[in-house]
């Protein structure tokens with residue numbers, strides 16, 4: 001594969017690449033490495049899946065991929081995960097992420113999994129963290145983390161250590177590319193600035209877009225209807241998509257279309273299958289689409305009505321998450337141990 005194709009693969013479906021020139025340089029020098037980190041906090045949903053799906057593109061472009069299960073970060077961020085649940089949640093995240101990579105048409109064995117506590121307590125790492133803390137202002141650090149770390153009137157110190165550690169992870173994992181949702185931008189801009197003073201290189205950054213929730217606005221942890229969970233049954237998925245915000249002809253904040261574009265189509269592409277909307281004969285019969293753009297065009301023109309689109313997207317999303325759902329339902333103890341309040345038997 002030539003550099004132009006690799007660049008295309010890695011940058012498609014992204015929000016931003018910082019910088020394209022640097023990414024091109026990496027490909028010209030050989031096979032770069034990339035990592036994405038996840039703090040194992042709440043249950044994973046299709047928003048995570050959309051971001052993870054892209055790892056298949058990285059692998060196809062011959063990038064070495066590492067997934068960091070950032071367990072300490074999950075605790076440092078306002079205690080989102082209590083310390084004694086870190087093992088269970090890390091295990092649940094690993095299994096779910098393997099399922100997502102598999103569902104995206106790539107082999108999870110081609111990805112290296114690392115846990116934060118496996119290396120973040122090393123002497124060299126820790127010493128560098130103290131040096132970073134001595135040289136970085138609170139204001140700069142807070143600004144960097146503002147879209148990631150939970151805000152509060154009286155923030156804990158953990159939220160300030162968090163972005164410094166995320167920066168050190170880039171170096172410790174020897175990653176040329178830091179990949180994540182665009183909410184990570186502030187932290188990685190800090191990394192680009194300060195890592196060279198701490199024995200590392202400024203990472204090239206690839207940011208995935210944050211998609212709309214299904215209720216219109218942002219996806220929200222407290223609004224169950226705003227997202228599809230990976231263990232939702234086909235009926236639940238179809239019902240959530242059926243209720244989703246998707247006004248006729250309107251593309252803005254339209255989660256149904258966004259998931260079709262960023263999750264469903266890329267997976268169908270790998271399988272070489274089109275997207276089919278079933279429609280009664282009296283309304284014009286079935287529609288078959290080879291590209292997202294063609295769907296959007298028909299949706300905007302009014303040719304494709306939400307009432308016909310939604311069931312088709314619901315079925316398609318349900319099929320895409322199917323292998324992940326199966327892996328998780330196969331091991332019910334995973335969710336029960338990771339989220340005892342929701343799934344435990346007490």
Ligand SMILES: N[C@@H](Cc1ccc(O)cc1)C(=O)O
Nearest residue numbers: 037038039070073148166169
């Ligand atoms: N900040 C990421 C988690 C993360 C932690 C450490 C990293 O090195 C990278 C990513 C999140 O919001 O989930």
